[in-house]
Amino acid sequence: MLREIKVQDAVGRALAHDVTRIVPGEYKGVLFHRGHIIEAVDIESLLSIGKEHIYVIDDIEERWHEDDAARHIGALVAHESLTFREPHEGKVQVEAVWDGLWQVDPDALLTLNLSSQLAFSTRRTLTKVRAGERVASIKTIPLFIDPVEIEQVEQVVRALATPLFTVKPFMPTKVAVVTTGSEVAKGRIEDKFGPALQKRFVHYPIEWLGQTIVGDEREDIVRAMTAYIEQGAQMVLVTGGMSVDPDDRSPGAIRQIATEVITYGTPILPGAMTMLAYHHDIVLMGLPGGVIYDEHTAFDHLLPIVLAGIRPDKRMIASFGHGGLFV
Incomplete structure (x- = not known):
C-alpha cells in the first residue's frame, strides 16, 4: 500500500512514482523517475517544486x-x-x-x-x-x-x-468527375469544381481519370457517367445540379445508373444535398456547390470512409447528424 511521508524522512527510500517539474511556458518533464533512491541533495529540489510529502510503497505485490x-x-x-x-x-x-x-x-x-x-x-x-x-x-x-x-x-x-x-x-481508387450545368458547358462561367476536388485528392491515393463537362440533360449525364465506368472508374462524382430546381437533374441520372441508392440528403452541413449510391461496387456521389466554397462538407466526411472500403448504410449516414454541423 502507499504511505505518505515527509521528504526530509525519505532519504534512502525509493520513489513510488515519477515526480514532474513544471516551469510555466518553458518546461514540463520528469525531475525524478519512479524507483529513484532519494538522496539528501534531492530534498531541496523536491521542496522547490512544492513536494513536501512523497509516497513510498509498502506491500505492493498485488497491485x-x-x-x-x-x-x-x-x-x-x-x-x-x-x-x-x-x-x-x-x-x-x-x-x-x-x-x-x-x-x-x-x-x-x-x-x-x-x-x-x-x-x-x-x-x-x-x-x-x-x-x-x-x-x-x-x-x-x-x-x-x-x-x-x-x-x-x-x-x-x-x-x-x-x-x-x-x-x-485508404485503397488506391480511380476517380472521374462529371460536371453538370449549361452555364459551365456553354462557357458562361468557369468551372470551379474540378480544381476544388483535385486539391482535396492530393491527400489520398487517388488516380484522376478525368473530368467531363455536360449540360443539364439527364441523358448527357448518364452517358458521361457510363463512359467513365466503362473506362474502369471506381468512383464517379457528379457535380452540380443537386438541388430541387427543375433544371437540376443529377439525382435522376445517378438513380438511373445506380443498383443501390444509400441516400439523397445527409444530416451534415454544409452539403445536406449530397447523394451517395453504388453501381454494384462503384461509388456514385452527387455533390452540391458547397464543395467549391467550404473547406469541410458532407463530401469530405464521406470520402475517407468510402476510400477505406466501408460501404455506409442509411443508419450510419443518419448518425452523422451528431457532430455534423461544420458551419
Whole structure:
C-alpha cells in the first residue's frame, strides 16, 4: 500500500512514482523517475517544486503501478496500424502508423470508461488521420491499480469481434468527375469544381481519370457517367445540379445508373444535398456547390470512409447528424 511521508524522512527510500517539474511556458518533464533512491541533495529540489510529502510503497505485490498497467493495456489493444509510446506518468500515447480511416468501437469505449479506473481518450471514429498523428491515449487514473480492474478491461477487449482501435488504410481508387450545368458547358462561367476536388485528392491515393463537362440533360449525364465506368472508374462524382430546381437533374441520372441508392440528403452541413449510391461496387456521389466554397462538407466526411472500403448504410449516414454541423 502507499504511505505518505515527509521528504526530509525519505532519504534512502525509493520513489513510488515519477515526480514532474513544471516551469510555466518553458518546461514540463520528469525531475525524478519512479524507483529513484532519494538522496539528501534531492530534498531541496523536491521542496522547490512544492513536494513536501512523497509516497513510498509498502506491500505492493498485488497491485499494478500506473506505468505497468498502461503498458499492459496498450499491448492488449495493440494493432499493426498503431504505434504505442512508452508510458509516462501512467499514460500511453497511441499514434497512427499509416494514413487512413481511424476507427473506434464506441460502445466498447464507453464500457471501458464506465467500468475501470483507466481513461481511454480517442479521436472521433471514422475520421481521416495521417501517419504519426496521435489518435488515442490510455491513462491510468490512480497511482496503483487493483488487478481486478485490469481483468475487467481484459474481458471487455477480448470479447470484441473487431479491434478496439484501428487505422484502415485508404485503397488506391480511380476517380472521374462529371460536371453538370449549361452555364459551365456553354462557357458562361468557369468551372470551379474540378480544381476544388483535385486539391482535396492530393491527400489520398487517388488516380484522376478525368473530368467531363455536360449540360443539364439527364441523358448527357448518364452517358458521361457510363463512359467513365466503362473506362474502369471506381468512383464517379457528379457535380452540380443537386438541388430541387427543375433544371437540376443529377439525382435522376445517378438513380438511373445506380443498383443501390444509400441516400439523397445527409444530416451534415454544409452539403445536406449530397447523394451517395453504388453501381454494384462503384461509388456514385452527387455533390452540391458547397464543395467549391467550404473547406469541410458532407463530401469530405464521406470520402475517407468510402476510400477505406466501408460501404455506409442509411443508419450510419443518419448518425452523422451528431457532430455534423461544420458551419
